[in-house]
Amino acid sequence: MNWMPLLSTLAGAVIGISATLIADRNRWRREEARHALELRREVYSEFVSALKTAGEEIRAVALGDHMSDSARDAAVREAFRGTGVYTASERLWLVGPPQVVAAGNAAFHSWRTIRDAYARGLAVGSTEEAPLIAQRRTAMAEMRRLMREDLGIGPLEIE
Numbered sequence: 001m002n003w004m005p006l007l008s009t010l011a012g013a014v015i016g017i018s019a020t021l022i023a024d025r026n027r028w029r030r031e032e033a034r035h036a037l038e039l040r041r042e043v044y045s046e047f048v049s050a051l052k053t054a055g056e057e058i059r060a061v062a063l064g065d066h067m068s069d070s071a072r073d074a075a076v077r078e079a080f081r082g083t084g085v086y087t088a089s090e091r092l093w094l095v096g097p098p099q100v101v102a103a104g105n106a107a108f109h110s111w112r113t114i115r116d117a118y119a120r121g122l123a124v125g126s127t128e129e130a131p132l133i134a135q136r137r138t139a140m141a142e143m144r145r146l147m148r149e150d151l152g153i154g155p156l157e158i159e
Helices: 006-064 071-082 086-095 098-120 131-151
Strands: none
Touching: 006 071, 006 086, 006 098, 006 131, 071 086, 071 098, 086 098, 098 131
């Protein structure tokens, strides 16, 4: 009996099946990478938006009149908490790479520092507020730069 045709057919089948499996695996990896990128884009957008909203909310409260220091403190803290920034921060911690998480954490803490200052009675637009705003701008710019880099988007070069 001649085994060559059988071995050739078997070898062709193994090569064909292997090529199909490799192609499917590569396709799956590309889809997973695309999904992970889209998820990070969504989480980054949510986090940056929550930080901006929190900033606007605490600023609005700080501009208002308050009956007492404790009422102002409570109002500023509630305004910050009510924006969903804590949830957005946790999502960032779950899906972001270490450098983005670190930059996001620095931006988050720069906002919290401003929040705490407003809660203590710091006036919006005061000279004491200026270094806090500068620190916040620097932290936000670095966070955005790293997020854009992670998403494969070029630098903005306007900050």
